[in-house]
Amino acid sequence: MSDGNKNIDEISGTETTGHEWDGIEELNTPMPRWWLGLFYLCILWAIGYAILMPSIPFLNSHFKGLLGYSDRAAVAMDVEAMDAQRYSMSTRLTGASLEGIQADPDLFRFAMAAGKSSFGNNCATCHGSGGQGFKGYPNLNDDIWLWGGTFDQIRHTLVVGIRAEHAETQANLMQAYGRDGLLDDEQIDDLAEYLLAFNSTDRDSEAVLRGRTIFAEQCVSCHGENAKGDQSQGAPNLTDNYWLYGGTKEDIVQTLYGGRQGVMPNWDERLSPETITALAVYVHSLGGGVDTPSPSMPVDGASQEDLQ
Structure with missing residues (x-):
């Protein structure tokens, strides 16, 4: 159907474009006005963004934008702020007791998070990611401690190590009774x-x-x-x-x-005192406290005193 110079589809009543394929005419249906408005707004926003923010690449640089914004600078500022916050919390760990740390929920959470991170970076290779240990490497979860499992004892062990290079390192000697000919x-x-x-x-x-x-x-x-x-x-x-x-x-x-003659490094040369304190808090949480050995059993009817 023709309406003047316009072709109108008889079924829908919509103007057609005049294009026809195998008897099928193409309807001339415009986009909704709200969609067109949004489309033009996005174009204007993109132009404005390209002017204000870093956008257009050049051969050896780029257009930095009228605002001079830099993602690198923003990240650097965020990192600086995070370091300042961490420093503030870390200084509170200096010389702190376990009771004092546990009494401050924010400080305790910080110590646990920092200690766990440090454990993963420095200790997990030998002791396992969960402190479970392996043959020849102590399990830190079982409350069995060679040099003591209190917070202060753990922190001291971390500082001086075991058979390490520290002048006050903890050391003992398990004799090689066979190799040295002490026993047959x-x-x-x-x-x-x-x-x-x-x-x-x-x-x-x-x-x-x-x-x-x-x-x-x-x-x-x-x-x-x-x-x-x-x-x-x-x-x-x-x-x-x-x-x-x-x-x-x-x-x-x-x-x-x-x-x-197992060796544990002295961590005082690699970690700050605050990090060692945080690490001690975390390790203590795994299994620190009083040793609880398993009960012993008699042999062939003999009492435990007989064995001793």
Whole structure:
């Protein structure tokens, strides 16, 4: 249908463009006015943004915009503000006690977050991401501590290390009884039987008695007459069935034969005192406190006192 110079579609009543394909005419349906308005507004906004903000690239630089805004400068300012906030919180950790840190929720959250981050960067390689440890590397979750598990003891260990280069590093000596010829293979075997008897009744009772005598001659100065150990010397409790280097007879024989001299770095040369304090807070939260050794079992009807 034609309306003057306009072609009108008979069904829809809408003007057509005059284009036709196989008898099908194209309707001339304009875009909604609100859409066109929004489209033109976006064009104006883009032009304004290109003028005010960094936008047009040149050969060796770019148009910096009338406002002179820079994402790099904004990020640098944010980082500076974050560092200032961290510094403010870090200074509050200097010389702080665990009780004082825990009494301040914001400071405690900061210490835990900073300590966990530092642990992941420096300690997880040996102790595992969750502090679970591995054979030869202590589990920090089990409340079994060679040098003490209080907050102050943990922080001190982090500062001076164990058999490290610090002048006051903590160190002890586990003799290589076999390699150095202090005990023969049979004596080492008897001593291993004695140590295993604290937590198992399935041991050679005669070897246990011989091992007790050897223990009294060779081991009590560090581990004590009751084999409970001495944290002041870093001497482990041998009755709790926790073994850093493995608790099978083969593992214990190897330890007695060759000795053990594990090393933990002194972190005072790599970490700030505030970071060490935060790290101590985090590690203490994993398993700090009072040691709780497992109860020991008698051997062949003998009492625990008989083994000692």
